[in-house]
């Protein structure tokens with residue numbers, strides 16, 4: 574059934590370069606096309622990629638005007654009959670009124686959007702819309718890093734950076750389900766109590782990263798957990814933490830790099846001088862030496878998986894079958910306060926996930 578265009582609210586940026594260009598506006602949304610569902614968005618998950626995209630530092634940043642946002646939850650309002658060649662199977666069938674979560678290649682910061690049904694999932698009935706919106710990107714990132722690239726095995730010892738953040742907490746959950754041994758790092762001791770409480774990590778398994786003594790910190794933690802080295806490292810911080818971690822991997826170790834938090838610009842615009850300096854000082858590895866060290870480094874950006882949407886869907890299904898706890902929501906902001914939410918998220922001080930909520934009006 575084809576419906577007519579509806580009015581929606583969006584956060585749109587005229588062109589990448591500054592978060593200051595992000596504006597709340599009303600615009601029309603055409604009816605969903607075959608294979609799409611129109612979603613009344615209830616919650617939106619924030620990601621570093623949103624900030625990098627708005628600043629123009631993300632390789633996949635769209636040209637010209639765009640709406641940021643990669644993940645959401647909401648209610649199916651309309652669904653267009655699917656092209657028989659891309660017919661959804663099994664639990665990937667959706668009806669009007671279903672509660673769903675999903676990923677979108679930009680366009681998430683909206684009150685309504687048309688989503689490819691292959692990028693939608695039903696979420697567990699006891700989860701809130703916030704939990705649903707917080708799940709897909711961090712879940713898929715953690716899964717892809719641990720399983721698809723990291724080839725994590727039972728009893729592997731895994732170092733997880735930014736362990737109190739969205740992806741970090743999800744990775745710890747998955748490692749626990751897969752009976753691995755985890756060590757987490759955080760940037761400040763303000764997150765320590767939270768991480769101890771939320772995760773199953775003991776204090777001795779958490780490192781508050783100290784740039785001057787990081788190598789020593791890794792040795793101490795390995796001694797205390799009676800391990801010679803790490804089998805796997807999930808690194809989203811990079812900078813001068815990458816090489817010491819690499820050195821502390823066992824032969825056969827895999828370092829999975831998927832972010833550079835320590836190079837994250839603060840403020841509305843990138844500080845190009847600071848970025849350039851950290852780029853020049855970026856860590857380097859010699860691939861020939863890696864042969865005799867028997868260690869590897871793999872890097873990825875989830876956005877490339879849009880070219881393999883079926884894989885995306887299957888990974889999400891595998892992840893959901895683990896029966897994980899709902900993601901921890903660190904902070905929720907009303908939709909019209911997206912800029913404030915991004916500022917807080919950008920500070921690096923948040924724990925768990927930061928979400929925007931439609932229809933939520935907090936007293937100012």
Ligand SMILES: NC(=O)c1ccc[n+]([C@@H]2O[C@H](COP(=O)([O-])OP(=O)(O)OC[C@H]3O[C@@H](n4cnc5c(N)ncnc54)[C@H](OP(=O)(O)O)[C@@H]3O)[C@@H](O)[C@H]2O)c1
Pocket residue numbers: 619620621622710711714734735736737738739740741758759760761764809810831832833834835836837873874875876919920921922923924925926
């Ligand atoms: N490649 C991909 O496809 C992909 C997909 C999703 C996420 N990611 C990356 O994964 C990381 C975690 O993502 P998330 O969404 O779950 O975010 P998050 O962990 O909730 O927040 C990011 C964390 O980065 C850390 N950080 C380190 N240095 C920082 C700095 N200079 N400024 C700000 N924060 C800094 C902070 O934790 P600590 O200081 O405690 O370490 C902060 O909590 C991000 O780097 C993100 O870009 C990559």
